[in-house]
Amino acid sequence: MLATRITRIEERLSLHGVNNYQISYPEYLNFDQEHFATPREVGCRVMILTAIAYTIQDETKKYGIVKWLKEENIWSHVSEKEVAYLNSRTTGEDEIVDLSWKIEAAYILAWALGLVDDKPMPGEEATEAQINNMIQQLPALGDQLEPFLSQLTFRDTTEIYDENIFYELTTSHFRDTLFSGGKSRADVHVPASFERHLALNWLRRFMSVQDWDDTDTST
Numbered sequence: 001m002l003a004t005r006i007t008r009i010e011e012r013l014s015l016h017g018v019n020n021y022q023i024s025y026p027e028y029l030n031f032d033q034e035h036f037a038t039p040r041e042v043g044c045r046v047m048i049l050t051a052i053a054y055t056i057q058d059e060t061k062k063y064g065i066v067k068w069l070k071e072e073n074i075w076s077h078v079s080e081k082e083v084a085y086l087n088s089r090t091t092g093e094d095e096i097v098d099l100s101w102k103i104e105a106a107y108i109l110a111w112a113l114g115l116v117d118d119k120p121m122p123g124e125e126a127t128e129a130q131i132n133n134m135i136q137q138l139p140a141l142g143d144q145l146e147p148f149l150s151q152l153t154f155r156d157t158t159e160i161y162d163e164n165i166f167y168e169l170t171t172s173h174f175r176d177t178l179f180s181g182g183k184s185r186a187d188v189h190v191p192a193s194f195e196r197h198l199a200l201n202w203l204r205r206f207m208s209v210q211d212w213d214d215t216d217t218s219t
């Protein structure tokens with residue numbers, strides 16, 4: 001079983017131009033799903049990230065989003081940086097760009113919950129059709145969340161973990177290439193893949209970190 005998983009991950013890396021990474025220790029793929037965030041926590045994070053993406057298009061919507069998140073009792077799941085953003089009147093361009101990429105994190109977490117089946121291609125951003133499909137599976141902003149959050153479950157956790165390892169190794173590839181002064185030819189979208197790596201690290205509580213802002217992506 002471990003050998004099959006290793007082969008599948010390595011072949012996928014090679015398919016996308018990451019040829020210099022092998023999983024030498026099968027134990028690397030061992031995990032304990034009891035350490036994962038709960039499906040409910042992941043659902044809260046998906047809703048928060050989606051709501052923030054909405055405010056990026058129109059910052060006047062921040063007040064209503066804050067009010068809704070508090071009324072639905074998930075404000076405690078909003079990170080410190082997100083609280084600062086939602087309570088601010090103005091936002092810098094760099095922060096807006098950074099927050100805009102978080103829709104990639106929302107999508108891969110929705111995939112982990114089985115809300116969407118169409119996994120994003122490593123070499124591309126999630127498509128508009130994929131994002132629209134995800135939004136259709138979520139409660140509308142302003143709706144009650146408890147009926148949605150209370151029925152969430154994960155897809156196969158081995159599939160989730162292996163997806164995390166794939167993106168962990170693509171991050172390693174890009175960092176190693178950068179530090180060596182080289183240029184990557186990998187067919188992997190750097191910002192999108194990093195957000196997927198970060199989101200799945202948070203889901204599996206990499207390095208035992210539970211806080212979204214503090215999630216570690218070291219490799």
